[in-house]
Amino acid sequence: MNISLGVAKRYGIPMTVVLGIVFILWYALAIAMNAQAVIARVLPSDWSVSQLVVACWNMSRPVLPTPHQIIIDIFNSMTQWPVSSPRNILYHAWVTGEAALTGFVMGCILGIALAVIIVHSKMLDRALLPWIVASQTIPVLAIAPIVLVILGSLGVTGLFPKAVIAMYLCFFPITLAMVQGLRAPPKLQMELCHTYAMTPLDTFRLLRFPSSLPYLFPACRVAIAAGLVGTMVAELPTGAQAGLGARLLVGSYYGNTLMIWSALVVASLLGLSLTGLVSVVEYWVMRTRRIA
Amino acid sequence: MNNYKPGTLFIVLSFIFTLLGLTQSVVLNLTDLSIHSDHNTLLLGGFLLATVVYSCVSPIHFKHVLVTQLGTFISAYLLIHTGALFSPVPAFFWFYVLAVVLLANLSLKYLAELPDRQIPQLVMTALFGFWCLYVWQLSVTFLHVPQVLLPTPTAIAGALATHSAMLWGDFVQTVVKAVVAGYLLGNGLGIVTGILIERSPFLQRGFLPLANLTSTIPLVGIAPIAVMWFGFDWPSKAAVIVLVTYFPALVSTLAGLHSTNKLEGELMYSYGANYWVTLKMLRLPAAMPFIFNALKVNSALALITAIVAEYFGSPTVGLGFRISVEAARMHMPIVWSAIVVASVAGSLIYAVLVYLERRVTFWHPAIRKA
Amino acid sequence: MSEAEANPHFRPVVKTKALNVIYPAADQPVHALSNIDLVIGKGEFVSLIGPSGCGKTTLLRVIADLEPITSGTVFVNEMSPSEARQARAYGYVFQAPTLLMWRTVLENVMLPLIIQRRPVQEVQQIAKEQLAKVGLQGFEDKYPWQLSGGMQQRVSIARALGFEPKILMMDEPFGALDEITRNHLNQQLQELWLEQQRTVVFVTHSISEAVYLSTKIVVMSPRPGRIVDIIDSPLPRERSAALRDSEAFIQLAQQVRDALKDGAL
Amino acid sequence: MSEAEANPHFRPVVKTKALNVIYPAADQPVHALSNIDLVIGKGEFVSLIGPSGCGKTTLLRVIADLEPITSGTVFVNEMSPSEARQARAYGYVFQAPTLLMWRTVLENVMLPLIIQRRPVQEVQQIAKEQLAKVGLQGFEDKYPWQLSGGMQQRVSIARALGFEPKILMMDEPFGALDEITRNHLNQQLQELWLEQQRTVVFVTHSISEAVYLSTKIVVMSPRPGRIVDIIDSPLPRERSAALRDSEAFIQLAQQVRDALKDGAL
Amino acid sequence: MDKVTLQLKWLPQAQFAGYYVAKEKGFYKDHGIEVTIKPGGTDISPVQVIAGHSADVIVDWMPDALAARESGVPLVNIAQIYNRSGMMLTCKKSSGIHSPADLKGKTLGVWYGGNEYPFFNWMAKLGLKPGKDIHILKQGFNVDPLLRGQADCISAMNYNEYWQLIDAGMKPDQLISFPYEDEGVSTLEDGLYVLAPDLKKPAFVSKMAKFLAGTFEGWNYAVKHPEEAAKIVVAQDMSGAATLAVQQRQMENVAKLITYANTDKMGYLEPKAYHRTINMLLNSGKATVIKKDPGNSAMTHVVWELAKKE
C-alpha cells in the first residue's frame, strides 16, 4: 500500500506532464493532418476556424484520429458487445495475447536451450552464433506465410503456427542474453566449482543458471514485446481471422483509421501488461538479491 | 593422459548408419538385378566407411582433421550422385544421409578443437552454413518438396546470379537509403535524448514508461500509417525505423549511464569533478557496452522494419517489394534470393558493429577474454 | 580536550559533534555511528582502528561528503563537507582499487590532475613520478586488469598522492599488500606526510601500522559504532624502521590492543 | 631432502619436480614459477610466503588443477592434480570471498556437501556447526551482501572446512580481517588442523601468521617466481597464544624475515 | 460423408458469398459432402496452400493459376464462377484524366502479386512505358493513396474499393473509372482450381462434382437473395469489421459479374475467354507471366458436366 503510493507520487506527476505534452501535440497534429480532407469533404464552403477544429477532432475517417475518439471507440467495443464477440476488442486482445504468451514460453525454452548448447559446445559457439544473428535479419513478414502454409500442410493450425512465429522473434534476445549470462559467473566462482569437481549439470544448476537470471529477465521483457509483434505479423497474412493483427489489417482494408489506432493502442497496452507480468515474476524471483 | 576423444558418439552412430546402408544396398543389389548402379552405391558405402574409420583412429591435428573434412566432402558429393540414380530414393539412401550428416558434424567438431589461430571463425561459420545448406538441398530434392513451398539452395543461388542487377537496385533502395538514414537518425536521437534527460529524474520518470509503451507498439501497425503520412518512397520507411530504434537507443543509453560503479562515481565526486567531466571521463565510456548492445539489436530491427514497411506500399523497387511481389508470383527462388541479400546486408552491418565494439570497449571483461 | 588540541598551534581541520549515522533497514536499522565527537587538526595523521563493521568506513565517508548524516554536525575547514569537496580538498583511496578500466595506469593517475585542468606536460610528469614512488615504473602503459590486485591498489595510492589534496582519506589502502611492500609504502607515506604536512585520515586493521604511522589513534567499537578511545601518540613525528622495536612503540601497541579488547566487551 | 622427509612415517601428498609456469604475454612472457621442487607430506601445514607477485597464488592454483603447467611434473596423492580434483581432494579458499549471492549464508556453506549428494539433514547440521566455529551463528539466513567483507570471508572458510577435503588450500584467507578476529581464526584453524590432521597449504603475507600456524614455511621470491628457502618449523605441533612471545617463535620469525630479505636482493 | 476443403483468395466478404451460402443453407450437405471454408488473407497464397495439400480446391484468378503451373503446381480450372472482370483503374478527375491517353505522366497505384499483368498489358497497348511515361506505386490493400493525393489513379474492384472511395466522401462525379473489361485487357477472375493429378482419381472427380453442384446452388441463391447472403457473410467474419450495408452492396455488384447465375451455364468456363486470357498473359510486356501456351491442359469441363447430372 505504502509502496504503491510512493510509486504513484514519484511517477504520477512526471508522467502526467509528459503525457500532457504528448496529448497537446497530438491534438495539434490532428488538426494539421486532417484539415485538408475536412475542408474538401466535410465542411460547408463558408467554414470558420472553430468549425474546422471541431471537425478535425471528430472526423469519421480521419488521417489521424484524436485520443478521445480512440478511447471512445475502445470503450464502445468493450461495452456494447459480449467479450466472446469478434466486435469486442478484448476478444482480439485475448486471441493475440494467448498466442504471444505461448510463443514466448516456446521462445524461452528454445532460447535457453540454444544458449546452453552454445556455452557448452565449442563447435556451436564458433559456428552457430553468427547464423542465429543472420536468422534475425530474415524478415518475419516474408516467412510468416510460408511457415503458416507449411505448418498447415502438416495439419497444425490455429494458435500454434502464430506462436511459432512469435517464438522465432522471442528466442533471439533470450539466446544472446543467456549466452552472456551463463558466462557471467566470475572466474573465481567457476574455479570454485572446478575444485569441487562439480558435474556440468551441477555447475549449471547451482552457479550458471542463477548467475544468468539478471540477464534473462531484461531479455524476457524485450522478447515478450517482440513475441507480441510476431504474433500480430502472423495474424496479418491470415487476414480475417481473429486477433489484433487482423484488426489492423481489416481496419486498413476498410479504410477505418479508428479501428487501426484502437488496435494499436490495445496492442501497446497488452505489450505493457505482458512486460509488466515479466517484471512481477522478476521481482518475485530476485527478491532475495540486492538491487545494485 | 585422458584418451577420451570428442565426438565418440558421432563416430559410433555414423559407423552404424554406414553399415546399415551398406548391407541394405548389397541386399538390394542381390535381389533386384535390374539395378545397375551397384558399384556406385557400394563405392559410396566403402568411402564413407573408410572416412569414419579414419576419423576414429586419427589424432586431432591440423592435417588429419583436414583429411576427415575432405573425406566427408567427397562422401557428400557421391551421395548426391547416388540419389540422382533412383526415383524414388531407396531406404538405404537415407541411412547414408544420416551417416554423412553425422560425419559432417564430427568433422566440424574436430575443426573446433583446433587452436583458434589455425581455423578462423569465418571458416567455421561458413562450413557450418554449407552443411546446413547441403541438408536443405538433399531434403528438398529427394523428399520432393514443391518449389513453391521451399526452393533448393542451388535454385536460390541461380536466382541470385540471374537477377543480380535487380537485387542491387533493391539493396540500394532499402538498405542504402531507408535503413542507413533511419538507423543513424533514430540511434543518434535516442543517444542524445538519453544523455539529455539523464540529468533530470523528473523527465526520466515521465519518459521511460512512455518509452516502454511505445516500444510495444508493433511496427506492422505503424508502417501503414507511415506510408499514409510520408509517402511511398524510402522516407516513410526511414520514419518507421527512427521510431522503432529511438527508444531502444534511449533506454540503453540511460541504463549505460546508470551502470557506473558506485565507487567510481564517488571517486569523481570526491574530486569535485563537474557533470560534463564526469560524463566524458567516466559515464560515457562505461555506457559504451550498453550503447553498442542497442546498436546491434537495432541493426537487425532496422532492416526488418524497412522490409516490412515496404509491404504496405512502395515504389516498384526495394527488398520488401521484391519479396512480396515475387512471393505472390510464386517465384520462390527470387523471394529467397532477396531474403539472402537482406540477411547478408544485416550480418555485415552486425559484423561491422561487433568490430567497432571490440575497438571501443576493449576493456570490457567479456571482450578482454577473447 | 586532548593534549594536542590544547596546543596553541592547533588548527582543526575536521570537527564532528554528536554525529550519528543510522542506516535504515527493513528488519532493524543499523546504528553505524553513534555520538561521534572527533577533532582532527591540520597536519595530523589520524588512524581509525577497530573490528570489522565498527563504522570506520562510514566515518570516512561522512567526512568526505559521501554519506548523509542522521544527526549532529560535521565541519571541514570551517565548511560543510560538501563545500570542502567542491573546493577539491579530498584525496580518497577506497578499500578496493577504483581504476577506470579504459584508461592506462598512467592515464588513471593523471585523471584528478586533468580534471583540475593542469597542463598536460606537467600532469604526465607528476603521474610518472608518483608511479615510480609506489614502485610501478614500467607499468605506465598497462591497463588496470593486466595488474595484480596489490599493484592496482598502489596505482590508486599514486593517484591520490599526485593530486596533493589538503586531506588525504585512505580506507585500508594497504590491506591487499604483502608485509614488505606494505612496510615500504608505510615508510613512503610517512616521509611524504612529514615533508608535506598533509592531514591524513587513515583506516587500518593493523595495530602496528596504526602505531607506526599515526599521531593520533582512534579506537572504535561496533554495535553501535562508537569511539572507545582516542590515543595521542607520544612517538616523535619522524619515524624510522628501527622504531618498530622500541619500547615506546611496543607499549603504545599494547595500549591500542587493550583499548580494542575493552571495546569488544 | 629435508629433515621431515627423512622421517619413515612421511607420506608425500603433493610432489612437484622442476615445475615451471610461464604466462604468455604480448610483450614479454612472465615466468611466474621457475623450477619449483616441493614435497608436502600428509598432515603438514605448509605456508607459502613472499612478496606480491612471487607466484604463491600460481603455485596453489597449479596444485589444485586450476592452472596448466609449462613444464615439469606435479603429483597429488600419486595422481595428477586433475584426477585428485575429480576425487574431490581439494577445499579451496580464495583470496576474495567467493560466495553465491543468491544463496543464504547457510546454503553457501552447504554447497560442496550438496553436490556430494549427502542427506540434507546431515548437511545442514554440518554447515551450522562450521558457521558456529567461525563465529557466525545467527547469520545463517542472511544473504552474503548483508555481511561485511570480513564476515563473508569467514563464510568461505566455513564452507571449505565443512567439506572435509584431504587437502585444504587457502589463499590469504585472513587478509581482509582485523587482527583480533584474525588471531582468533588462526587459533581455530590450528586446533582444527591438530584435531583432524588435515594437510593444509596456506598462502599469507604475514610472517607471524606463517610462523604461528605452519610446520613448514616456504619462502618465495619474484621475477622469476622461485623458492628461496624451505624452513621446517622446530615448534611443537600444538601451539598456544603464549607461544607468540616465546624465544623460538621470535627467532623463527626472524629467520623467515631474513630469508625474505635475501630473496629480495 | 466426403470432406472437401476450400481455400479462398481473400478476406471473407461477399465476393465469396456463394460458398458460405451453400454451406450455411445446407446445399453441400444435400449433395453428401462436408465443406471446410478457409478464409484467405493478404499474403496467404491459395496456390501454396493447395501445393502443401492443405486444400482440395481453391478460388483463384487465372493469371495467378497459370503462373503457378510454370512454377510446378499443375492447377486445372474446373469451373469459372465470375464471367466478367471487376477490376478497373479509378482516377480522380481533378488530376486531369478523362481518357486513357491522359494517363501519361501520372502516378498510378497498381496491385501486384499476380494482379498486375492486365495493367501492364494495357499500358503496353497504350504505348506508355512504366518508369518513363507513368510512375507506378505498389498499392497496398486500401484506397488511401487516392484519398491522400499520393496517386492520381488506383486499382479498384468495382464491387469493393470503388465504394470505399464513395464511403470516404468522394462523389461519383469526382471519379472516372476504366474497367479492364471495357479496355479489352480483362482476365478471368474468381474460378475454382484443383491439382491435375487429383483429377485422375474418379473418387475425387465425383466429390468435386458434388462440390460444384452445391456451389452453383449457393451462388444462384446468393444472387437472388443479396441481403440474406450478406448476413451470412457478416456472420462468418471473425475480425468483426464487416458490416451488413457494405457486404450487401458488394453482393449486388458481384452479382453483375456472374452473368450465368441461375442459367444452365452457371460455372461454365468459356474456352474463348480462357484462350483470350492466355493470349493476354503471353503478351503482357517485358516480363511475361507465362512463357508457354498451356493449350487446353489448364482447364477441363469434365467435372462441370458431371455436376450438371447431380
Ligand SMILES: Nc1ncnc2c1ncn2[C@@H]1O[C@H](COP(=O)(O)OP(=O)(O)OP(=O)(O)O)[C@@H](O)[C@H]1O
Ligand atoms: N549501505 C549500508 N546499508 C546498511 N548497512 C550498512 C551499509 N553500509 C554499512 N552498513 C553497516 O554499517 C556498519 C558499519 O559499516 P562500515 O562499512 O563502516 O564498517 P567498517 O568498520 O568499515 O568495517 P570493515 O573493517 O569490515 O570495512 C556495519 O554493521 C555495516 O553492516
Ligand SMILES: Nc1ncnc2c1ncn2[C@@H]1O[C@H](COP(=O)(O)OP(=O)(O)OP(=O)(O)O)[C@@H](O)[C@H]1O
Ligand atoms: N593470468 C595471468 N596472466 C599473466 N600474468 C599473470 C597471470 N596471473 C598472474 N600473473 C603474473 O604472474 C606472477 C605471479 O602471480 P601470482 O598471482 O601467483 O602472485 P602472488 O604471489 O599470489 O601475488 P599476491 O601476493 O599479490 O597475491 C605475477 O607477476 C603476475 O603478474
Ligand SMILES: Cc1ncc(C[n+]2csc(CCO)c2C)c(N)n1
Ligand atoms: C495486397 C493485395 N491487395 C489487393 C489485391 C487484389 N485483390 C485480390 S482479391 C481482391 C478482393 C477485392 O476486394 C483484391 C482487392 C491483392 N491480391 N493483394
Ligand SMILES: [Mg+2]
Ligand atoms: Mg570498511
Ligand SMILES: [Mg+2]
Ligand atoms: Mg595471490
